[in-house]
Amino acid sequence: MERKILLTDCPDAQGLIAKITNICYKHQLNIIHNNEYVDHSTGQFFMRTELEGIFNDETFLMDIDQALPAGSHRNLVDTSRRKRVVIMVTKESHCLGDILMKAYDGSLDVDIAAVIGNHDKLAALTEKFDIPFHFVSHEGLEREAHENQIIDIIEGYEPDHIVLAKFMRVLTPNFVARFPRKIINIHHSFLPAFIGARPYHQAWERGVKIIGATAHFVTNDLDEGPIIDQNVKHVDHTFSAEDMVKAGRDVEKTVLSNALSQVLEDKVFVYGNKTVIL
Amino acid sequence: MERKILLTDCPDAQGLIAKITNICYKHQLNIIHNNEYVDHSTGQFFMRTELEGIFNDETFLMDIDQALPAGSHRNLVDTSRRKRVVIMVTKESHCLGDILMKAYDGSLDVDIAAVIGNHDKLAALTEKFDIPFHFVSHEGLEREAHENQIIDIIEGYEPDHIVLAKFMRVLTPNFVARFPRKIINIHHSFLPAFIGARPYHQAWERGVKIIGATAHFVTNDLDEGPIIDQNVKHVDHTFSAEDMVKAGRDVEKTVLSNALSQVLEDKVFVYGNKTVIL
Amino acid sequence: MERKILLTDCPDAQGLIAKITNICYKHQLNIIHNNEYVDHSTGQFFMRTELEGIFNDETFLMDIDQALPAGSHRNLVDTSRRKRVVIMVTKESHCLGDILMKAYDGSLDVDIAAVIGNHDKLAALTEKFDIPFHFVSHEGLEREAHENQIIDIIEGYEPDHIVLAKFMRVLTPNFVARFPRKIINIHHSFLPAFIGARPYHQAWERGVKIIGATAHFVTNDLDEGPIIDQNVKHVDHTFSAEDMVKAGRDVEKTVLSNALSQVLEDKVFVYGNKTVIL
Amino acid sequence: MERKILLTDCPDAQGLIAKITNICYKHQLNIIHNNEYVDHSTGQFFMRTELEGIFNDETFLMDIDQALPAGSHRNLVDTSRRKRVVIMVTKESHCLGDILMKAYDGSLDVDIAAVIGNHDKLAALTEKFDIPFHFVSHEGLEREAHENQIIDIIEGYEPDHIVLAKFMRVLTPNFVARFPRKIINIHHSFLPAFIGARPYHQAWERGVKIIGATAHFVTNDLDEGPIIDQNVKHVDHTFSAEDMVKAGRDVEKTVLSNALSQVLEDKVFVYGNKTVIL
Secondary structure, eight states: OEEEEEEEEEEOOTTHHHHHHHHHHHTTOEEEEEEEEEETTTTEEEEEEEEEEOOOHHHHHHHHHHHSOTTOEEEEEETTSOEEEEEEESSOOHHHHHHHHHHHHTSSOEEEEEEEESSSTTHHHHHHTTOOEEEOOOTTOOHHHHHHHHHHHHHHHOOSEEEESSOOSOOOHHHHHHSTTTEEEEESSSTTTTOSSOHHHHHHHHTOSEEEEEEEEOOSSTTOSOEEEEEEEEOOTTOOHHHHHHHHHHHHHHHHHHHHHHHHTTOEEEETTEEEEO | OEEEEEEEEEEOOTTHHHHHHHHHHHTTOEEEEEEEEEETTTTEEEEEEEEEEOOOHHHHHHHHHHHSOTTOEEEEEETTSOEEEEEEESSOOHHHHHHHHHHHHTSSOEEEEEEEESSSTTHHHHHHTTOOEEEOOOTTOOHHHHHHHHHHHHHHHOOSEEEESSOOSOOOHHHHHHSTTTEEEEESSSTTTTOSSOHHHHHHHHTOSEEEEEEEEOOSSTTOSOEEEEEEEEOOTTOOHHHHHHHHHHHHHHHHHHHHHHHHTTOEEEETTEEEEO | OEEEEEEEEEEOOTTHHHHHHHHHHHTTOEEEEEEEEEETTTTEEEEEEEEEEOOOHHHHHHHHHHHSOTTOEEEEEETTSOEEEEEEESSOOHHHHHHHHHHHHTSSOEEEEEEEESSSTTHHHHHHTTOOEEEOOOTTOOHHHHHHHHHHHHHHHOOSEEEESSOOSOOOHHHHHHSTTTEEEEESSSTTTTOSSOHHHHHHHHTOSEEEEEEEEOOSSTTOSOEEEEEEEEOOTTOOHHHHHHHHHHHHHHHHHHHHHHHHTTOEEEETTEEEEO | OEEEEEEEEEEOOTTHHHHHHHHHHHTTOEEEEEEEEEETTTTEEEEEEEEEEOOOHHHHHHHHHHHSOTTOEEEEEETTSOEEEEEEESSOOHHHHHHHHHHHHTSSOEEEEEEEESSSTTHHHHHHTTOOEEEOOOTTOOHHHHHHHHHHHHHHHOOSEEEESSOOSOOOHHHHHHSTTTEEEEESSSTTTTOSSOHHHHHHHHTOSEEEEEEEEOOSSTTOSOEEEEEEEEOOTTOOHHHHHHHHHHHHHHHHHHHHHHHHTTOEEEETTEEEEO
16 A cells, blocks of 8 residues: 555636546545645635555546646655755754754654755754765855856755755845745745845844744745745844844744645645645 | 535545535536545544535435435535524623624624623623623522523524623533533633633642633533634733733633634534534 | 832933832832833833832922933823723724723723724714714815814823724824824734735735734834734635735734733833833 | 842842842942842742842842841852753653754753763764763663662762753652752643643543643642743644644744743742742
8 A cells, every 4th residue: 555645736627626536536546635725816726635545657647637627737746755855054053953853853754965055164063963064165156156066966966855944145046947946945034024134133123023934935036935834933122133033043943844844745835926735 | 606515524435525526516516615634543524515506405415415424414504594693691791792893893794692691790781782681690599490591591592502701600411411512612721721610810820821711612521522712822920810811801702703703604513522623 | 008100211320220219118119010121222221110109299200300310201100090092993893892892891991082983884883882983084185184183083082092993094294293102003914014005915915824913103104113012823825815804803903902001001111113011 | 240140039028129229239230131020929029130240249149138038049140150951851852952952053051961861762862962871771670779870870960950851751759859949841731731641642632722832840749840931832633643742842842942041041930839930
């Protein structure tokens, strides 16, 4: 008995759930969990179906393809293959540390192929966990040349996802285009508040009573990509900007790990500039 | 075009989603929202399907009944009929007030048939909203005689649900048995902590850092019925028991209104001593 | 025995707490609660001291004034006088309703002098609670002429604070200047995200996973005044913009009532564009 | 210039704040932060005063002692000395991992002297951070003999605090008595709900909609010691007991780290069975 996940993303049409579940039934695949959602504002249908049974992928997907309308996307994910990620960092350790620890104890079912830093500060921490660390300094390099070095390293690992765990440089459209819908970033504010640099200092200046963090897919528009997860923490007037930075760390790492976990479990559909999480 | 909700609650079996959605498709009923859940620990299947179309209830339900296994419950709810509730209170106004206000402005789609109090303190508030208030004092009455008076009033209104909005008396098994799965209570603690009387005083004695409230269906076991919703609020050492009582009011009223809203929208399945909310 | 609150707001200096508490001690005033805060980034000192005893206001304040450095503000508030507010509304009832209910049952210790609406939709609700409602339509009036009518009504009541409980018009600098630091607004977003009109629709467009509300003092910069309180609620892809509007109501009313409560208890110091809440 | 913290815990009396702050002023010590609290139900006074200046500890404390009533406790803490902890674990790594990581990157200002496990599963993780791990198996040992081995190890390190980071054995009164008010435990439920073993399974059985974690000082009454911090996470019917265990990890580690942080910063007063956190 294998377990696979059928992901369907297509224009809505009458009878879609019936058709898809009929095909599962006909193939004697047991539905363990099923979630579907229709966005009625745009008429898009999303379905995530966890199946158990003996799979003949070819004939099953042929049946599925015949049932779906034109313009459909579908994917059958084998859950027995562990996903691979490359993590990019600068100097701050809390998000990297949380992912390392969760991969180490199995809370996150993921293979961390490598960590890449534009500083070498986190090399020692990474290597404690027997994971290769690549130090690619941006010093004295044009932005594109620097990114190309990183791209070469990433492509050598063929990762499913790239995680920006407090990587503090803005990526060029060229870089982003190389890994469409694969790059996950943690932004240290409750987006769209405080886009850009030093969001905690902006928050402190504004006198907010809550700070937050946002995990999102990276697109070419800075801090504008599809949001996966957000969370917040109450603060008050006694917090300096530095206190906010410190208080925000637990929120940042929890939001990033949670977003990554949902992505790794194939629960996240990207759709326009939004996510549907089933 | 009508809108109805099909509720299915039955032993799990292969192909259930396919069968049910096929029948909807065959009857040309459009699925607006669909949620289902299988409890794998007990093998129970739950499904809530919002449908739009021209209904022939008789033939549709005949088809559904043939498709479902033995021991199934199903219900087809007409959303155009507004549900009716009777509210029971003692002296505190915040939960009653929130429901009155939300019914008044349409946030809760409900018809408040009447309010019954074992004190008359909330008569004036109730009558501001042109809703009948029945004062049924328990003074000088045996518990059963008192409850029988209340039962008579309730039965005169034929409510879908009875809401205990800070009704501060324990109900007898006789009362509870008259309205199975219909009575919703707000308990002013994060159950199962602080069962019974004066939970905020118990919480203060214990020195907790969070207080909470729990909305649940009433069964014969005090504060042990199926939980519908819970929420909490942070407190600290500066809170006296009275401060906790005051701080808890917003949590209580929000939890009760939210639970009631979900029940009114037919999202809540009771199942053993738990709820499944679809 | 009377109870009064001494509020001190002045440049920081060595020995301030000692000097102020010495004077209280000398006047045989018992300190019931005391909170102080120094903003070290600007060197400003804030102190809120709840006192009990027999007060000779004149000699006590003379002593305090001598102890404080130049540029100090201090105020001795008599807690036995109930504060008076005027509420301004448009069409939505949830914030008004919550304040009416809390004033009715004593959860908010406040005298609601009047409600002013630029629509008459909430007249009936207001009058249920025996509070005068003034309908001042903006139809056919220049903005200034409309505001002047409202100003005249407000000034007739001499309120301590003006509460914008979903008043959906932007106020002119002239209006704001008439009531400095007295106007409290609820903005239906987690500021500074989604400044301006239709914030829930902006939030829905952006695909956020959390919505929020912000209570703040009104200054001339739209939605930029000192923040008093904020809170949030998790949402997901299933929420339409209208669902967000509905879900946000409980957050909005709770945040506004909580902010108002803190202001009424003289806990909120305005300072630059921020608040210090003691 | 040194920085020290004066902690005062004594019966309330008129003029206490004035007396203490006068002495600070007289000794030319600048008050950086000050917080005080009076529990009016028992008449106990608590004060935490962060001071900066040139300290003559002897004369300063002599003055303080003369000012305080009989039965007072006071302590002057030198913030330049880093506190030392010993951590006790069983098999689960998330709480240990979070503390190791925060000590590593400086988020927690603490010296982890050693980790003691009744299993050896976490030895490798501990040693990655160059911290000694002591494996003290309980196999084949009487409870007291086992604890005595642990006590010997702990006493060799002279720690300020002992952190039970998911140590899954109940400690005897003998052990607890050796380290009064020094042992901090994380309990994986929202106490006092679900005292004792397998709280997530109890929570799942009960059908709760929120799970939580509680950090508390350990006393002889199981799970009954003074609570330092609590937090919660929403769950729903889709969570199995195992899902709750997994979802609870982030709450547990955050609550424990936060409680430890407050203890290390000398913000926590233990008082009866409660804490006052200034």
